[in-house]
Amino acid sequence: MSTLELAPKQKRPKGEPCCEPVVYPEIEREHAERMAQVAKALGDPVRMQLVDVLRKHAGKVCVCELVPLFNLSQPTVSHHLKKLREAGIVGSEREGLWAYYYVKPAALEEISGWLS
Amino acid sequence: MSTLELAPKQKRPKGEPCCEPVVYPEIEREHAERMAQVAKALGDPVRMQLVDVLRKHAGKVCVCELVPLFNLSQPTVSHHLKKLREAGIVGSEREGLWAYYYVKPAALEEISGWLS
DNA sequence: ATTCCATATCGAAGAACTTCTATACGAACG
């Protein structure tokens, strides 16, 4: 998409289109879709706070500690964690009865780099 | 949504305590909601590419140049631009028949800072 | 004035999301 150039505006031609034809940025499409997937996963206040807690903790956090942070049922928190896992933002491990979640920083690096 | 107060963990009736020491959130609910709103607006590939185009051009871009970038109807692109405007990510100006959109960098700074 | 043009809004269809309750699963305890 960096090679994309937008034509300057011209006076309105009678029967012709308003703008020059523009090349679709195919190369950047996968990039945008990957970042949009991550952004979408972060686009919920509950998941945003879940990620923040996991990030600040810089280690694994038990689900049983995450559930009481919200006025939500345990299955709902589990659902949000699953969404974050599907987006590649977090990973999880089982230890006996308990499940521990942690942030996978690589998933956030692409969008973070794009934003800055 | 929860105010993110941490309830004390209940330990298992028998055996070891359920979890590691409690983790406290470092971002407030309103902060998370604001950033989630921006992330949600970016959580669509079309809007992600729209913002990318506007950012790379570092100026105002006519809607008529944005529409042919996508295989979407003009009302759909207009709808996505409206979502970005509602999230504070872009602004728009009218000049005669044409509408020009531009990025408002401040909206991206908060989430950008949080990510890095 | 009237017609044309670029954009925004409306209304609807179908998909996806968030949340719940109920339940299933697997590990640990007795």
Added chain:
DNA sequence: CGTTCGTATAGAAGTTCTTCGATATGGAAT
């Protein structure tokens, strides 16, 4: 074994999203 506990999944209800075609809006040109 059966029970209990922490977690995940299933199914359903209600809401929100994405997209379209149709139409409205308002500036510009004839």
